[in-house]
Amino acid sequence: MKKRLLALTLVLCMIFSLLAACGGDDTQADAVIYDYDYDLSEYIKIGEYKGIEYTPQELAVKEGDTVSVSYVGKIDGEEFEGGTGTNNNLVIGSGSFIDGFESGLVGAKAGEVRELNLAFPDPYENNPELAGMPVVFTATINSINGYTDEDEMNKAEIWQKYYDSCEVIKYPQKELDGMKEQQREYYESLAAAYGTDFDELLSAMSMTAEDFDAQIEEYAKSMIAQDMALYALARxxxxxxxxxxxxxxxxxxxxxxxxxxxEELRDNYGIDFDDPSLANSIEMNAILQKTLDFLLENAEKAEPAE
Known part of the structure; x- marks a missing residue:
């Protein structure tokens, strides 16, 4: 099976597409329930899933990592305009922040809080009034490359090895058609949100209708293969x-x-947890997390290299 990088919350792609396509639109087509309620051995051959070897990794910030960071800056003990950020994605080493901010996060773990005693550059074109002034940033690392702890990284490696060992025999037509239609509805709603039509959106994306159909079919097959690998193992x-x-x-x-x-979800997106499609996706995510726990519990740690 062709290798793909998988997020641990792969099923949430379906949830977010569903939410984006709703927004109170009563014209949405009847959604497909992705429960794969049939003998999956006709569709996928699962690989070995016990005793998968993985290499434990330390989850600490290093150069090149993308971190989600929240921070509060203070000058003379007082917060200042533009000095606060929440869940900002920052590539360490990109030079996006003032000197010392990014390097001061190197080595930090997810959830760690660091106090950075720095000074604004002089001159400082972004805000000349702050040039040369000392500043203290209290920075919290929310996640590192999308992970919040080492177990998540280990589960990702183990899942990838299991998934790569699976072999798709064929794709179920109901789910394939349903997921392609779901993607089309998502892009149609996106076009409407931008005040344009679907054909104009494709043109802006430099895509033909044939290109689009090929892309959503590839995406649908990728998602369905992941779903089948999950359900087959769980069962x-x-x-x-x-x-x-x-x-x-x-x-x-x-x-x-x-x-x-x-209630806020319903007000913002016109959907709640009683919606059959959302409930189905949530159940799938719950099964995914329990399956990842099972894989980790039954995996083997690789011996550290000498």
Whole structure:
């Protein structure tokens, strides 16, 4: 199977596409429920999933990493305009911040808070009034390359090895057609949001209709292959979503969409957890997380190189 880099929350791509396509639009087509409720052995041959060897890695900031960082800057103990940021993505070594900020984060772990005693450059073209002034930034590392702890990195490596060992026999037509239609609806809603039509959007993306169809088919096949690899393994080991894992998946959706309650989700996107498609995607994510836990528990740590 062709190798692809997989995010641990791969199923949330479906959730976010669903939310973006909704927004209270009653014209949305009937959604497909991706439960793969049939014998998957006709569609995919799963590989070995116990005893997968992985190399534990330390999750600490280094040059070239992309970190999500929140920070508060103070001059003489007082916050100042433009000195605060939340969940900013920063490539370490890019020179996006003043000298000492990025290098001061090297070695930090996810969740760590660092206090950086720095000074603005002189001259400082971005804000001449701050030129040469001492400043203290309190910076919190939210994630490193999308990960919040070492286990997430290890699970990603193990899942990738398992997934690469699987072999797709054929793709189920219902899910393939449904996912392609879902993607088309997403881009049509995107075009409407920009006040244009679908054909003009494709033109702006330098794509023909044939290019677009080929792209969404490739995407759909990639997602379906991942789904089938997940469900086939989960069923082989009797892994099912439970109340706790469902609630965790719901909370992740709320946080990712920047809302705190289901009511806010409904107000902003015209959808709630009773929606069959969203409920299906949340259940799938819950199964994914439990399956990743299972893979890690049954994996083998590689011996460190001498």
């Amino acid at each position: 082989a080991e009797g892994i099912e979503a439970d109340e706790e894992s469902i609630e965790e998946a719901k909370q992740y959706v709320l946080e990712a969409q920047g809302v705190e309650t289901e």
